[in-house]
Amino acid sequence: MFFHIILERNLQLHPRYFGPHLRDKLVSKLIHDVEGTCSGRHGFVVAVTAVENIGKGLIRDGTGYVTFPVKYQCVVFRPFKGEILESVVTMVNKMGFFAEAGPVQIFVSNHLIPDDMAFQAGDVPCYETSDGSVRIQKDSEVRLKIVGTRVDATEIFCIGTIKDDFLGLTGDPGGAA
Amino acid sequence: MASTGGEEEDASELKLGEDFLKAKCLMNAEVALILEKKFETLQQLSEDASSQFSQVFEKSLQYVKRFSRYQNPEAVKQVREVLSRNQLAEFEVCVIGNLCPETVEEAKALVPSIAKKDRMDDEQIEQMLADLATIKKYE
CATH class of the missing domain: 1.20.1250.40 (RNA Polymerase II, Rpb4 subunit)
Known part of the structure; x- marks a missing residue:
């Protein structure tokens, strides 16, 4: 799920930037530093939307750098266990399939795919029901439930399931759901 | 497997952890509006805008555009x-x-x-x- 939250960060700035454009410099440094990063606590920082407040700078002993506490609003994407969301399939193999929901990667193991769907190898590997009515392949749109998350230093990785009511295929490759 | 932000987290019971309990959630359609606006403003500012966007931003924009239920x-x-x-x-x-x-x-x-x-x-x-x-x- 996407959230709009307020975060705080201390920015260190070299004294050469002190001047009329100090604030602009701080804002662009903030955007450069935080956009695209990921932490286990707050998820992926997608975009900074506003800077709320820039506090008083504090000169660091010895270096001359100044630390500014900056409060900013941003859009983050944070997956939660138990959350249901839509995703796009990126890779299918006999172990299961990978899907993407925005910045996050989700793996659905073949144990968490309904039993009536079987893996079909070939040019376009897919999971298919025996009558061929449902087919999950690359670029399919799939609704899934997150059952677990793992946090890396720079990435959040999720495990999902489609073995439940109202989960599974929602759109075919290329087609709008 | 380490869970993010404590063991208790479970969205189906609305347990989101203290950081997100009072946070404002955004629907995909709303995120699409915000990101598209930001994308346009930045593009006007510089010609070489495409290099300024992080992968996270681009993936999110693609995702919300694809899964927005409401455009208007x-x-x-x-x-x-x-x-x-x-x-x-x-x-x-x-x-x-x-x-x-x-x-x-x-x-x-x-x-x-x-x-x-x-x-x-x-x-x-x-x-x-x-x-x-x-x-x-x-x-």
Whole structure:
């Protein structure tokens, strides 16, 4: 799920930037530093939307750098266990399939795919029901439930399931759901 | 497997951890509006804008564009009004707004917390889904 939250960060700035454009410099440094990063606590920082407040700078002993506490609003994407969301399939193999929901990667193991769907190898590997009515392949749109998350230093990785009511295929490759 | 932010986290019971409990949730359609606006402003500022966007930004923009149920900003506002009227939590509002369940059964399966503690009976849920369908139809 996407959230709009307020975060705080201390920015260190070299004294050469002190001047009329100090604030602009701080804002662009903030955007450069935080956009695209990921932490286990707050998820992926997608975009900074506003800077709320820039506090008083504090000169660091010895270096001359100044630390500014900056409060900013941003859009983050944070997956939660138990959350249901839509995703796009990126890779299918006999172990299961990978899907993407925005910045996050989700793996659905073949144990968490309904039993009536079987893996079909070939040019376009897919999971298919025996009558061929449902087919999950690359670029399919799939609704899934997150059952677990793992946090890396720079990435959040999720495990999902489609073995439940109202989960599974929602759109075919290329087609709008 | 380490869980993010404590063991208790479970979206189906609205346990989101203290950082996100009071945070404002955004529907995909709302995120699309925000990101597209930012994308356009930055593109006007510099010619070489494409290199300024992080992969996270680009992937998110693609994702929300693909899965936005409502394109029109007015409709997005109305959806939020309808959902908020039913005293749903922010998170529930956004799950329903994103997934657009068609039946009461589906809504209860996707957002188990709405059926708990007699918060809403089936009729109320049905009325809410009907209101949403109307907005979508006349968007």
